[in-house]
Amino acid sequence: MNKKLFSAILALACAVQLSAQDPQWAREDVLSDPTRWGGTFSMYPEGQPLPPRPPKGYKPFYISHMGRHGARFVDGSKFYPGMYELWKTADEKGQLTPEGKKFFEAYAEVYPRLLYHEGILTQKGQRQHRQIAGQIYRNYPEVFKGKTRAELLSTESSRVIVSMMCCVDELNTLDPDLTFHVDYGRSYYPVLVPESSSCPTFVPRVPFPEETLKKYDDFAKAVFDEEAVLGKWFTSTEGIGLDRESFMYNMMQLVSDFSNLDFAVPEVLTEAFTPEERYGIWRVQNYSDYLYTAKAPGIDIRRCLEMSVTVKDIIDKFEEDRANGVALRMRFSHDTALAPLISYLGVNGMDASIANPYDVEKVWHSYDIPMACNFQLVFFRSKKHPDEILIQVLLNGFCATLPLPEAAPGFYRWSDFKEKFDKLAI
DSSP, X not given: OOHHHHHHHHHHHHHHHHHHTOGGGHHHHHHHOTTGGGGGGSOOOOOOOOOOOOXXXXXEEEEEEEEEOOSBOOOOTTHHHHHHHHHHHHHHTTOBOXXXXXXXXXXXXXHHHHTXXXXXXXXXXXXXXXXXXXXXXXXXXXXXXXXXEEEEEEOSOHHHHHHHHHHHHHHHHHOTTOEEEEEESGGGHHHHOTXXXXXXXXXXXOOOOHHHHHHHHHHHHHHOOHHHHHHHHBSOOTTTTOOHHHHHHHHHHHHHGGGGSSSOOOHHHHTSSOHHHHHHHHHHHHHHHXXXXXXXXXXXXXXXXXXXXXXXXXXXXXXXXXXXXXXXXXXXXXXXXXXXXXXHXXXXXXXXXXXXXXXXXXXXXXXXXXXXXXXXXXXXXXXXXXTOOEEEEEETTEEOOOSSOEEETTEEEHHHHHHHHSSOOO
């Protein structure tokens, strides 16, 4: 096949992938995928095409990566026991419907396999990072020619550390002469997860205005019938310690996270919500995630703006790594860093400031931050044009866009990226 034609086909594949994330398909996306309704609890996507080829003469030589840990159990030491005790109390008080009784019995059956595993990376999560490492190695073999040096950083979370080690172990298996250095700790939190209260530079956000909270409440009531869903399971919720809003969020976490586990659970658990209920609860949580991590108008968007520290680190470390012979830099963190990062950069238009909650899903999709979510900048250079470095942007292995002029289909000038983002926003 003609090389130009092949490159054009790959560029078209990139365009098709981006159009598949068009706003009008949000509902169809959620209804068609058994995990996507869980938003940030959804599984890492598959079927990534080969990335578009660069302009003639350009070859990849450096990769900067920011990734989330892989699939895990629901976090929080009191989560599984708390849910169990609530359902058990309702059962003992005779306040469960037949459908609620079936759910509780199935949950009681799997409960011992969940207890004491809170927040732990699953085998699926480990495989996700091995898969991602393999994709990086196969897509950009030029980066790994000869002796390749890699630098990797992680937060203190065990699931993040294990994710990092699975990734580097797979790379080392594929490229035995890879040399690498790994590190972790709170000192890196300003770059890896600045929103964490454990971060040395942590600054609390200003609380949401009452107007924003009311808008959220009105939207949630309009798109998700909480009373109808509770009525499926409980004849009454009195006296069982059920806070309705937190309970429904916890049920979303519990049910959607079953896809993260390494063992099958009864269908009565995985199908606890109907497809339309899944879509409704996803819309509520999607809007909540947008308010917390993106550029929503009228609120304190510090969580988004402080990711400029991470972007500045990406820029500065590229210059250092280029001088020191490092070809791969990988940072491992959490969804609470990945979501504001892609919003700050405007990846796939996710920097939009949207006042109407009904319009948020036209741009912002929480399932774009799945388990093992990763953002990559791949750097290309040419002997013929040594002063013009090009970058390719990948989100979850799919080519993505930035709010910059393209130098070629799917590629941007590094100089344009630096001009726009080489500054702190906080």
